[in-house]
Amino acid sequence: MDFSGAQSVDRALGLLALVGRHAGRGVGLSTLVEESGLNKPTARRLLLALMRAGFVEQDEATRRYYLGAESYVLGSLAAPRYGLLQFAMDSVVRLSRQTQDSAFVSVRRDLVSVCLHREEGTYPVRTHALQTGFEHPLGCGAGSLAILAALPDAEIETVLEANAPVLAASYPLYPPERIRADVAATRARGYALNPGLIVANSWGVGVAIRDRFGRAIGALSIAAIDTRLHPPRQAEIGALLAAEATRVEQKLAQRQSVYFTPVPETPRKSA
């Protein structure tokens, strides 16, 4: 038993994450096969295991795969430690109401940022470039860039290096130098701007959310078509985002201190 081992577990967990990224819409087997790089029998076998454990469910009629109840239970149990969504929800709703555009919370997950929630705007022309579950390398997209820019310089370099292959392969508009420049601009401005680099005409403004120790753990952002994000409105929205980010940070700090209250070990029953 050296370092690695348990390869089927790695693959299964990768699949599970993949199903999660499609939550809400559901995924077909062939999409999963394609995105995971596994082959059909293997993917299916692992999905059966995930279903046995309740982490994934399959719609009998459409045969599409969705996250299962156990995934939800697990996340709820992890919430005291990482509960960004529950504290950011109010802010996202408020932002979307105030701006009439779609608002988002994203969370940092290692080298990428994942969109946890999208609150639909009321303005009739909307961009659907970002949806719940979508992920982008840190630095690509408004929220994602806001998170990156809030990291220490050394960490930024580590992240960019680790992301280099993905960036080169799938984000042609994002060479590392461009991201470094964006980081500088973000810091100078106070908010991150994505001028339609992922989907043309779909612009975004984002601000980072930090934990009690000052580490960037996520971001709030707003997306709209380019004509609705001219510089003066950018700055306005940037200020709104910053104010809401502060509120979220306060709630987080409060709950985190509760969480770190020592809890005595207790006997338990297990199934």
Add this chain to the structure above:
Amino acid sequence: MDFSGAQSVDRALGLLALVGRHAGRGVGLSTLVEESGLNKPTARRLLLALMRAGFVEQDEATRRYYLGAESYVLGSLAAPRYGLLQFAMDSVVRLSRQTQDSAFVSVRRDLVSVCLHREEGTYPVRTHALQTGFEHPLGCGAGSLAILAALPDAEIETVLEANAPVLAASYPLYPPERIRADVAATRARGYALNPGLIVANSWGVGVAIRDRFGRAIGALSIAAIDTRLHPPRQAEIGALLAAEATRVEQKLAQRQSVYFTPVPETPRKSA
């Protein structure tokens, strides 16, 4: 490739669920070995895989295992489908304030009920029989019994049969006939009562939460020492719980209909 297969995945997912049941407190390796029935090298190897994927984290200093960020992300992505906690949170807080006792939301997970959140009461003498992450077979404990009693009779029998081994092994005070009687009493009364059967002197009152289709998916409950749960107060609390359960059900019904709005398939980037 017949029906089963992917056994290491089954074990890994079992371990993951187990770590979740200890979330907040963290678990040591030996506890996991004991509770999972695996042996040390295997458990460790699987935990390494879970850590590689970010579902589990290990505290460098204490070597205890906790749920990781990916678990949280996954749960947040599953929330639109199963979001009980986010809709019940308000009610639980209110219940705990009103009664001064500890209040809980539990969710049904197949044959058991899992406590998703405990809101501490203010009354100085408190029972700690139920904590976040603990699970009991359906029928054992106030919330758990409330859920069971809300199921169709046929399903109750199926559940009791499937749970028979666990009940016999770990719940000596809960023979199936006793549970059947409790179900009848619960239905007659309108709320479930646990008269200290899991931990002596720790009583509980619970009411089920149903989804839009009338299926019991979880429960709200209150726990206190026996002297604080004499019959008149039981009934009072039962009414409070029923009122809050209705509120949660309304929020759920609303959000569920939003969820089922068709969403067009969209191209995505994946890491």
Add this chain to the structure above:
DNA sequence: ATGTCGTGATCCATATTGTGGACCCTTATG
């Protein structure tokens, strides 16, 4: 100091376990 118990982590020969190319079935499509 030093013995010993509890816990965490790891080695490595064994055989059980997963792998994936080829194939079948069902449902949409022209």
Add this chain to the structure above:
DNA sequence: CATAAGGGTCCACAATATGGATCACGACAT
């Protein structure tokens, strides 16, 4: 009614996980 696209499955092959034994560390107790 042909054809394709997607979902699901078989089975010979070999790579993979398994777990008893062992080591490493820290916390007491002597």
